[in-house]
Amino acid sequence: MLLHVTTLLTGATGFLGSRLLLGLLTTRERHVTVLGRGAASELRFRVLAILEGLAGGGIGARARSRLRCVGGDVTRPWLGLAPAVYGRLAREAESVWHCAGDIALTGERERLFRTNVHGTERVLEFVEATPPGCRLVHMSTVAVAGGRRRGVVAEEDLTDAFGFETHYDESKYRAETLVRDWARRLGRSVVVLRPGIIASEAAHREGMPGHPLRVLGDMIDTIARNGASGIPPAVSLRRDGLGLRLRVPADAEFNILPDGYATEAMLRIGHDAAEDLGHGVRTFHVVHPRETPMRLIVEAVEAHHPGLALDCVGDLPDPTPVESFVADHLPGFLSYCHHRRVYDRGFAVEWTDGLPDPPPINRVYLARAMGFAGAAPHTGHWMTAGM
Ligand SMILES: NC(=O)c1ccc[n+]([C@@H]2O[C@H](COP(=O)([O-])OP(=O)(O)OC[C@H]3O[C@@H](n4cnc5c(N)ncnc54)[C@H](OP(=O)(O)O)[C@@H]3O)[C@@H](O)[C@H]2O)c1
Structure with missing residues (x-):
């Protein structure tokens, strides 16, 4: 045969x-x-x-x-x-x-x-x-x-x-x-x-496989728009001017x-x-030749959810219910936030035959990758319903 x-x-x-x-x-x-x-x-x-x-x-x-x-x-x-x-x-x-x-x-x-x-x-x-x-x-x-x-x-x-x-x-x-x-x-x-x-900045279509940043963006959007189970109702961080603290060192990079x-x-x-x-x-x-600072991700999220102020802190001794919810649902992501390591890419560059480096990852790219671009910024209260 x-x-x-x-x-x-x-x-x-x-x-x-x-x-x-x-x-x-x-x-x-x-x-x-x-x-x-x-x-x-x-x-x-x-x-x-x-x-x-x-x-x-x-x-x-x-x-x-x-x-x-x-x-x-x-x-x-x-x-x-x-x-x-x-x-x-x-x-x-x-x-x-x-x-x-x-x-x-x-x-x-x-x-x-x-x-x-x-x-x-x-x-x-x-x-x-x-x-x-x-x-x-x-x-x-x-x-x-x-x-x-x-x-x-x-x-x-x-x-x-x-x-x-x-x-x-x-x-x-x-x-x-x-x-x-x-x-x-x-x-x-x-x-x-x-x-x-x-990551991909292409608009997500039904039936297409997603990527990690998109999953993160979807989760943020879902909590922002609909609240989340297990969180007491009527907590409006925006209205109460509380913002949201994340247990993330401010100098984290990805x-x-x-x-x-x-x-x-x-x-x-x-x-x-x-x-x-x-x-x-x-x-x-x-890998990308430059790490992306957490600060840029925070800025992309805040720009899409104007009521939300994210504050990166290394320790969170008194988390609010919302902060606990985020910490409980993002443990993988949060654990990576302690990394300040970089990756040598000498062999990869040598064997990719002149392939230009990718452009720097900026706020606009991150917003698109998290699925925020194209959608109108969220103008309602941050985290009201069901919380
Ligand atoms: N995405 C990233 O940023 C990233 C970064 C670093 C490394 N990686 C690595 O890249 C690989 C692919 O990641 P991905 O992002 O493409 O993941 P993904 O979108 O979740 O795709 C996983 C693929 O594996 C298939 N699969 C899972 N279990 C299987 C099984 N028992 N038998 C046959 N196929 C099975 C899935 O098939 P079904 O459609 O049937 O579920 C799907 O095609 C993984 O090894 C991951 O560790 C990914």
Whole structure:
């Protein structure tokens, strides 16, 4: 039977995987087999709808013909595939991009480990069955640096010496450790990509995967407009002139980068440069050269909610109900606020072949990414209803 050489991609219905899929099918003209949950026909329908949403229209018959979808689950033995299908896909794979993951920062440990750690183990078993030249591109994150708060994190660094802020960080750290050990043991080639917080300023459309800043913006909007359960009613911070304090050091910084830059950098490293990277494990920080100060995020929120004054404080001994609510619902985000570390990106810059740095992240970009742009600023009382 004729082999159909292809890139196998997990996570293609997600925020990041869908963008990589679009690039692999269109600008790189690759044949891609998407492995994802649900029946193959439903998966294909979902994936094509997302691709068309991203591309702003159809992706063209040729790109569509290069896409194949297979129903599977990374947490299940044989990736949930029949052994014959598993064997055929493995023989056909020339590279595997593993982007499926659980990104719930505050998720339960067991759930995160099931997808991120055991799912990665299943993918490694699959890659073991592929031809020796088949390369794995593993999607990690800068969060594997865990509880390290200061200093420069090198692209080769991987340690649990600082502990972890969240179960998510730890699960991604364990997954990356597994990948490295596996590659060394079997002499296989792996590209590990560690992005910062990837954002998009495109307007969110129903059915399209969201991103972390958008989730934050939606939460702020929801509380502002509708209140939140468990908070006593008739608390109007605006009317009472209280403002809202956040347990966030005022000098907190985040590494936020635009999706367009992140996707192109990853394709240049994981696809275009792959042949030249040599053997073994190569790790890349796909990050913005400048951290985004918390102050800018605060300004973007305040501009959209004129009644709201956010005050960043390191400690909050006497939180109001609203402040407790925010702290309880954003523990992952808040724990990252203690980081003043930066990420070396020397290898990533070297292997992205002159790709210009992303523009600085400013207040307008953040407002769009949080879903505030286009919407009229909130003019009613800040946090009245249901609180
Ligand atoms: N977004 C970021 O800013 C960011 C930053 C750093 C690192 N990352 C890493 O990038 C990867 C993708 O993140 P994302 O933002 O694209 O997440 P996402 O939008 O939540 O997408 C997750 C993807 O994984 C799939 N998936 C989850 N469990 C699965 C399973 N058991 N079997 C098969 N597929 C499964 C989901 O499929 P369904 O559609 O069926 O749920 C979806 O396609 C993750 O590994 C994450 O750690 C993301």
